[in-house]
Amino acid sequence: MSVHSPQFIESWRRQLIGTFSNNAAEVPQWELELARGSDVGHFGPDSAVWAVHGSMTPIIAGIRALLLQALHPGAMAGVHDFSDYKEDPLGRLAGTIRWIFTVTYGDTTTARAGSGWVMRLHQKVHGTYLDADGEVQPYSANDPEIARWVHLAFTDAFLSSHQQFGGPIPGGPDAYVAEWAVAGELMGIPDPPRSESELRKQMAAYDSQLRSSEYVREALSFLKRPPLPASQRLGYRVLFAGAVASLEPRHRELLGLRAPHLGPVPVPMTFPVKLVLGVIRLGLGPQGPSERSARERIARLSAAG
Template sequence: MSLDVLSPLRRRLQLTFSGQAEGIPEWELALEEGDDAGYFLPDSLTWRVNGGMTPIMGGIRALLTQALHPGVLAGVVDHSHYREDPLGRLAGTIRWIFSVTYGDTATAERACAYVRRLHEAVVGEYVDGRGIPRSYAANDAELAEWVHIAFTDAFLGSYEYIRGPLPPSAADAYVAEWARAGELMGVPEPPRSVAALRRRMAEYDDAAHLAGGPRVDDVVGFLKHPPLDPMLAPGYKLLFAAAVDSMSDRHLELLGLHRLSLGSLQLPVRPAARATLAVVGRALGSTGPSEAAARRRVARLGTP
């Protein structure tokens, strides 16, 4: 498939992910600057898992998982403009992830401090899984931790769903490395192994910190059918189905979702998702501008 044929798709994808159809955002080019290699080097598991195309699916899974915490969900519903400007919110999340993954330490710390400042105004009340009213603040350790472990679980799970399982030591290395992002966002003791990650997620459920309900149903409905360009909608539906297919039975139960099937026959979602991401990768290129800029910085600094 030639790049000329894919150019309309590339423009729509760039507009969706970065807010501009042509050129590279200035913040991505600025990742070439800086005085150190950053928290994660090119051979790290963080670059491997957070790079490539699988984070597109991972982002969908992360949003679904985050919505299971009523406090996190209340902050999104009450304070964000995700319905009016979903692509703007997506672009902001992508900027944070890539700034922490590929930036020098100052850039990573600035990106996290900026998000935490935005979260200072995100306060309110919600009803927890036991039906008890509670107050929340987005920077609370409990909410920050759930957002962090939801990202970690979703990105690692999506990578392994599409690319195949990592060796246990490599999967543990990713969780341990990405714990630094959690610390920068105010998480006191983020999980540092897959076992610890699974155990912590189960503890949230056991303590009734997670719940479904009408608000979750509303957000899930929006995530199923976001206002995307018609050219992107078929691929998104496949990636949404893949995100659902990759999740645990318990989380799907709370979300009111089911794996795609025809009667009792499970449909081949994984190969379709792999093909979709392959086309996206062909359109956008194997190395994104954030990674390319970071590689230029590392080369300039002579970091081995």
């Protein structure tokens, strides 16, 4: 079958949609239900959060966020001990997407309920890990300091990826960090950062706690070559390379990764990443079902006065 044939293109498009929806045959019900609700939500069509999360950059941001999160031994222990990401990677991806889009596009009640559901799942995620000094420490997924690192990694990854590979952000980087602080508060994190400088400061405070480990190397091995359809593997390699290139040098070094290069010459990743994201946009369409549902809700509320 030619790559230019309508059959190939449609098959590629179905596989692409399946990657982000856990191979659901139809739009998941939870996305349709975002059209319900009694208020606009924490954000809105003109927000920095909608500009970032409604673009294609969250795809590469997701890779960067996972790389960053893995460096905290407590967070990584929880993933190793309780996550089924190797056996069900699309299910894990779909669950993360559901939470992010519920908070982004749902009304305030739905956003709060979605976050509460995640926190209840996290109640069973606890155990012990070796910290950067080799000392045994307890961990819990709902521990505010571990949850804070996860929030910081998400915020940093989504912001940095959009700055490098996306378009303008209404209000600038500070607006995005301040708006997405709501997500941290919903997950029980006290005083999440509300500016880019606060984000960098809070992340730097974790430097002494971050380390590599066998768990990190296992996760890296999976992230480098996840079980994707053949039609998506080249594009994913480009996005993974872009995510690695976008990392802070200190984080890249801890992960044992190198920015893409030809000999001693760094390979610029902006154009190839944007090209791949543009192709994905063509496959997924200009607007996702979560955003469509949110716009329906907002239009209904506006019409009702």
